[in-house]
Amino acid sequence: MAGMAQTPVPRDGQEKGRRGPHRILIVGGGAGGIHLATRLGRRLGREGRAEILLVDRDTAHIWKPLLHEVAAGTLDTGAEQIGFVAHARRHGFRYWPGAMEGLDRAAKRVRLAPLRDRDGAEILGARDLAYDTLVIAVGSQANDFGIPGVREHCAFIDSREQAEDFNEALRAAVLRCIAGPPDATLDIAIVGAGATGVELSAEIATALDLAGGYGFPGLRRQLRLTLIETAPRILGALPEKVAEAARAELERQGVTVLTGAEVVAVDDHGIRLKDGRSIPATLRVWAAGIKAPAFLNGLDGLESARSGQLVVRPTLQTTRDDAVFAMGDCAFLKPEGAERPLPATAQVAQQQAEHLARALPDHLAGRPLTPFAYQHKGALVALGRYNAFGSLGRRGLLGGGLFIEGRFAQFSYASLYRRHQLGLHGFWRSLLYWAADLLRKASAPGVRME
Numbered sequence: 001m002a003g004m005a006q007t008p009v010p011r012d013g014q015e016k017g018r019r020g021p022h023r024i025l026i027v028g029g030g031a032g033g034i035h036l037a038t039r040l041g042r043r044l045g046r047e048g049r050a051e052i053l054l055v056d057r058d059t060a061h062i063w064k065p066l067l068h069e070v071a072a073g074t075l076d077t078g079a080e081q082i083g084f085v086a087h088a089r090r091h092g093f094r095y096w097p098g099a100m101e102g103l104d105r106a107a108k109r110v111r112l113a114p115l116r117d118r119d120g121a122e123i124l125g126a127r128d129l130a131y132d133t134l135v136i137a138v139g140s141q142a143n144d145f146g147i148p149g150v151r152e153h154c155a156f157i158d159s160r161e162q163a164e165d166f167n168e169a170l171r172a173a174v175l176r177c178i179a180g181p182p183d184a185t186l187d188i189a190i191v192g193a194g195a196t197g198v199e200l201s202a203e204i205a206t207a208l209d210l211a212g213g214y215g216f217p218g219l220r221r222q223l224r225l226t227l228i229e230t231a232p233r234i235l236g237a238l239p240e241k242v243a244e245a246a247r248a249e250l251e252r253q254g255v256t257v258l259t260g261a262e263v264v265a266v267d268d269h270g271i272r273l274k275d276g277r278s279i280p281a282t283l284r285v286w287a288a289g290i291k292a293p294a295f296l297n298g299l300d301g302l303e304s305a306r307s308g309q310l311v312v313r314p315t316l317q318t319t320r321d322d323a324v325f326a327m328g329d330c331a332f333l334k335p336e337g338a339e340r341p342l343p344a345t346a347q348v349a350q351q352q353a354e355h356l357a358r359a360l361p362d363h364l365a366g367r368p369l370t371p372f373a374y375q376h377k378g379a380l381v382a383l384g385r386y387n388a389f390g391s392l393g394r395r396g397l398l399g400g401g402l403f404i405e406g407r408f409a410q411f412s413y414a415s416l417y418r419r420h421q422l423g424l425h426g427f428w429r430s431l432l433y434w435a436a437d438l439l440r441k442a443s444a445p446g447v448r449m450e
């Protein structure tokens, strides 16, 4: 927090009777929010045409599709995260730490929860921030569907902190396995075979392969990993051909894939299924479904869907308040004529951020807001270092497109993150990051060992 003193501090209650530039408050600096803040900062903030303030409960951004690598220990979190304070300063916006917990639409104020340190001691009390335009981009989390034992006995990987906590538990379990008898097993169960569960399964197998190279050759054979899915197939949001190829690769890597398997309870021994089977697991991860953070549900009278997501119009304004926008995973947008709402993906969040980064400056200049139109450009899933699969092209979400696999798919998958970096840092700084990445990969172990 040392750099915080350089950031103009938004003070509680100072805005009364204020005249000044339009205030755009963005809550959530994830895959969508950090793009929006960066672009608006460059376009409006630097010239003083608007004040852009980003609020996030974390002090650094990490691209959420990397979290399974953080959880498996194959990603250097410190190297890939972006500190909000420095990034904001560079790109013409301000950042303030805090977790939104309430909204007063009549007074146009957002309520932040008290800020606490790791031990729970209060650093700052609850406070209000004023806005003229509010964009809510707080993402989503896995949905426990109220199943007994899930909250208490499963790990979640919806945030950097949760992914790091899981990695700590994984390293401890690996150590116990290494120190145990030769027939000891490392039993892991992952519930939910969407992109998160599938990618995490393969990444854990990759991590143990890599760890095996550091003097533990039998380790990988001790892994018993079960991926559990209620639906009849894995990767329900991707074309069937991609799902079949991914399942075959997972099974080649020794992962047991159970589909049509409904979880009814979880305890600290494992997962219980509706058909009576029990899956023993020392480590249990819940990666099924999505729901919006609980505080959004009925937030000061805004309309929310069953998932808790805020219902938005095509302009991304919430249905009951023109000054409040929502985007990314926490927004529910069903395009006209579509059977389903837009999926909760980084692709949607980023396109919505790009849209608002164009639309809001135009709106401030007095032009009407334009509707958002999603362009589906394909879908990819990476299976650790083993393979990647995907479909490229603009056909419908499940309609397929050009099926790709192998090195080309791996390259396409990696380029998604590179494009994210490019949008945030520009060409030259991104080039430095990529060079640093190459050097690190050449010199450091590929998996976290300490």
Ligand SMILES: Cc1cc2nc3c(=O)[nH]c(=O)nc-3n(C[C@H](O)[C@H](O)[C@H](O)COP(=O)(O)OP(=O)(O)OC[C@H]3O[C@@H](n4cnc5c(N)ncnc54)[C@H](O)[C@@H]3O)c2cc1C
Pocket: 027, 028, 029, 030, 031, 032, 033, 055, 056, 057, 058, 061, 063, 064, 065, 066, 067, 068, 098, 099, 100, 101, 137, 138, 139, 140, 157, 158, 195, 196, 199, 293, 327, 328, 329, 330, 344, 345, 346, 347, 348, 349, 380, 381
């Ligand atoms: C392991 C994993 C793999 C994935 N793989 C893919 C993939 O391959 N392709 C793909 O398209 N999508 C993938 N996704 C989904 C993708 O990450 C999300 O759809 C995307 O990140 C959504 O962006 P967002 O901006 O809406 O929310 P997020 O990126 O989740 O960002 C939300 C931000 O809000 C902050 N926040 C939350 N609550 C509060 C609060 N109360 N107050 C202040 N700040 C708050 C968080 O700290 C975070 O910075 C994956 C997700 C996971 C977990």
